[in-house]
Amino acid sequence: MNSEIRSEKIQQIVVTAEQMRTIENRIFSAGMPVAALMEKVALKITQRLQKFLSENSITSSNKIGILVGPGHNGGDGLVVARELYFLGYPIIIYSPFSKRKELTEAHANYAVSLGIPVSSNIEELQTCDVLIDGLFGFGLERPIAGELANAIDTINTGNKWVISIDLPSGIHTDTGEILGTAIRADLTLCLGLWKQAFLQEVGLDYIGIAELIDFDIPLTDIQEILGKSPFLNRITSSTAIQTLPLPRSANSHKYKNGHLLIIAGSKQYTGAAILAGLGARASGIGMLSIAVPNSIKSLLSSTLPEALIIGCPETENGAILKLPEDIDLRRYQTIACGPGLTPEAHLIVETILTANCPIILDADALNILSKLNPFFTLSSRQSTTIITPHLGEFKRLFPELIELEKNKINLAKQAAELTQTIIVLKGARTCIATPNQVWINPDSTPALGRGGSGDVLTGLLGGLLPPIILAEKPVESIVNSAVWWHSQAGILAAKERTELGVDAYTLTQYLIPALRQFIKTNS
Ligand SMILES: NC(=O)C1=CN([C@@H]2O[C@H](COP(=O)(O)OP(=O)(O)OC[C@H]3O[C@@H](n4cnc5c(N)ncnc54)[C@H](O)[C@@H]3O)[C@@H](O)[C@H]2O)[C@@H](O)CC1
Ligand SMILES: [K+]
Missing domain, CATH: 3.40.1190.20 (Ribokinase)
Known part of the structure; x- marks a missing residue:
């Protein structure tokens, strides 16, 4: 299919967290390895970030902080951290979690082996000019509380560029509501398909500019889950x-x-x-x-x-x-x-x-x-x-x-x-x-x-x-x-x-x- 036609169709589609997970599972069951998809998506995120960094005159003399959660949103964050590190940016990872999903843990270990510093103290990111938010995506399942909530509030009062991966962490994927607290992003790169939160009004101040990163989810898989004439649509x-x-x-x-x-x-x-x-x-x-x-x-x-x-x-x-x-x-x-x-x-x-x-x-x-x-x-x-x-x-x-x-x-x-x-x-x-x-x-x-x-x-x-x-x-x-x-x-x-x-x-x-x-x- 012509990429313009695909892009047009993809831009009309809106999903809930559950629909996204079901579509994702169809792709995995069809043979796409989870790690390969994460790699593909995170490379696309990195390309978009490079453009953002150059547009805002951020060079390799500026430090970039990556916020890494326990799930695959954190995994995306870690692949981005690795790629930006190889591009020459000074990187620091903030990840205050003792347990991570297996693939995320593997990427975290590799980042450590490269010598990228990992900290569980948000104060250590004070020297960063840009923060990439990979704490939570559509897997957020309860309000953010405790130390992590305090860390997010600290980030929100700082004067740094913040770019969120998939969703600003803390936003409910379907309703856009703030669960406990949430990252206030300047730019949010929504992955694959637009989540409902982007069309709700409550979370708009947290999302900042919203862009979709298409990673070639087959339209047939989407249609299989949403039907030919979906209930909810975006005007393009x-x-x-x-x-x-x-x-x-x-x-x-x-x-x-x-x-x-x-x-x-x-x-x-x-x-x-x-x-x-x-x-x-x-x-x-x-x-x-x-x-x-x-x-x-x-x-x-x-x-x-x-x-x-x-x-x-x-x-x-x-x-x-x-x-x-x-x-x-x-x-x-x-x-x-x-x-x-x-x-x-x-x-x-x-x-x-x-x-x-x-x-x-x-x-x-x-x-x-x-x-x-x-x-x-x-x-x-x-x-x-x-x-x-x-x-x-x-x-x-x-x-x-x-x-x-x-x-x-x-x-x-x-x-x-x-x-x-x-x-x-x-x-x-x-x-x-x-x-x-x-x-x-x-x-x-x-x-x-x-x-x-x-x-x-x-x-x-x-x-x-x-x-x-x-x-x-x-x-x-x-x-x-x-x-x-x-x-x-x-x-x-x-x-x-x-x-x-x-x-x-x-x-x-x-x-x-x-x-x-x-x-x-x-x-
Ligand atoms: N949809 C797709 O096809 C793809 C998804 N990817 C990424 O994967 C993400 C979804 O990954 P996951 O399902 O692992 O979910 P998340 O990474 O959003 O988070 C889930 C993890 O966070 C924990 N958690 C949830 N709420 C919490 C809270 N309030 N406080 C502390 N811990 C909490 C859960 O126990 C779980 O370990 C997406 O947002 C996206 O970034 C991409 O890697 C590749 C493709
Ligand atoms: K996020």
């Missing part, structure tokens, strides 16, 4: 781009690209309607209508001249009271409703819930929905419903679920199953759950944690849906694309303007430049 750039309505057909026209109705804004939150409109603008939507309270109609018209602005009767406080009598909802392939509505706009949300076309509910529409028996209301809808809550909104919608389940991935999946909707549970690792599958967006930036950022996503997603619906394609994958695109815009904006410089308006201006990075054009 190429899967996200494939679904975008690009390239456009040469005889494209505005009605082929669909008509989106956004219902948003109030006198109090005018900007929400503008931001959703600008998000939709970047999607390439054929026709855009935006329903807002009458009093802000002219402002919207001047900001978004291409959109049809529908002025609605409003409440005393300037929230939308209802849609104009003459509006025909059958004209739209999608309705996106919610940003900036305020809770007073409940009548309009009730109306939209009865619409026959796909709808997206966000922000205030979700808060209004939370008072309308969400399980019953959502599961009774005939057409597609997409809801885009952050965790706070999710809690208001489904308090019963939150009491039973902490894991965000399972929460989203259960809500999707019970309501038969597409749930976009937003956060640092946004989860898109349908009743059958969960997709996670693995790359994002804390720069997006600002008011208005979600309004942009609602507009963007709203604009991407109509052409997909007109083409009668499944909508789930375009939801992944919208989430991916939105975060890529945030990443690019943060790169150019720092993480503090990505207000929601700026974000809208980065949507097209972000996409351009990935799209091959003829010009």
Whole structure:
């Protein structure tokens, strides 16, 4: 198989510790010697480390400390120690364990025979500039305690580069939770297949930059364990781009690209309607209508001249009271409703819930929905419903679920199953759950944690849906694309303007430049 195609497939896969162990055992039973695999993996880790060291101007005058645990994560650490030693780096090994697995023990003995110092006192690593963490990988089975926990806390307060092998030691492989304490890495080299911890939010501050080291696990072995259509998947750039309505057909026209109705804004939150409109603008939507309270109609018209602005009767406080009598909802392939509505706009949300076309509910529409028996209301809808809550909104919608389940991935999946909707549970690792599958967006930036950022996503997603619906394609994958695109815009904006410089308006201006990075054009 072409290595690009393999890499693409591998990047989508996510495993638990148990699945990883089962896959690993299949390889060993098929004849691959354990020691040979460890050697191969550790050599790949060493190659990546050499690049890291040279990028950070670390030379053979800098000392490298290797933290070695009792299992095969420690074994990987020892092979890396040996290779870096032969490359000329001064090495010291920290390993406060009296018992080690056989293969790890053999590598430890060889390191000692080479004259590499081994210590069980963390203070002796004070003179190191870089630490390689091979304490525990997916075999961590209980909280780290005692002297070892103190040593990890000492490492975390030091000012050294820390690179973790497979997982930062102390992180639960599946939930990402911190068991006792954990290494705070600058870079984590995940081995073979992405572990679930990398897609959870709890451990993100410990993982640092995450990279996958592929060591050629046969795809057939993976498929045998995970099945053809795994439950949990990572969104990748190429899967996200494939679904975008690009390239456009040469005889494209505005009605082929669909008509989106956004219902948003109030006198109090005018900007929400503008931001959703600008998000939709970047999607390439054929026709855009935006329903807002009458009093802000002219402002919207001047900001978004291409959109049809529908002025609605409003409440005393300037929230939308209802849609104009003459509006025909059958004209739209999608309705996106919610940003900036305020809770007073409940009548309009009730109306939209009865619409026959796909709808997206966000922000205030979700808060209004939370008072309308969400399980019953959502599961009774005939057409597609997409809801885009952050965790706070999710809690208001489904308090019963939150009491039973902490894991965000399972929460989203259960809500999707019970309501038969597409749930976009937003956060640092946004989860898109349908009743059958969960997709996670693995790359994002804390720069997006600002008011208005979600309004942009609602507009963007709203604009991407109509052409997909007109083409009668499944909508789930375009939801992944919208989430991916939105975060890529945030990443690019943060790169150019720092993480503090990505207000929601700026974000809208980065949507097209972000996409351009990935799209091959003829010009
Ligand atoms: N998946 C694969 O195919 C490969 C895995 N390799 C490495 O092997 C690792 C898994 O190896 P292991 O299964 O030996 O597991 P680990 O090396 O993660 O650790 C298991 C060892 O740690 C001990 N332990 C667990 N929790 C502890 C705690 N809180 N305090 C003290 N001791 C504790 C266990 O008793 C056991 O001895 C992977 O993370 C990876 O680094 C690679 O060598 C090669 C390929
Ligand atoms: K580790």
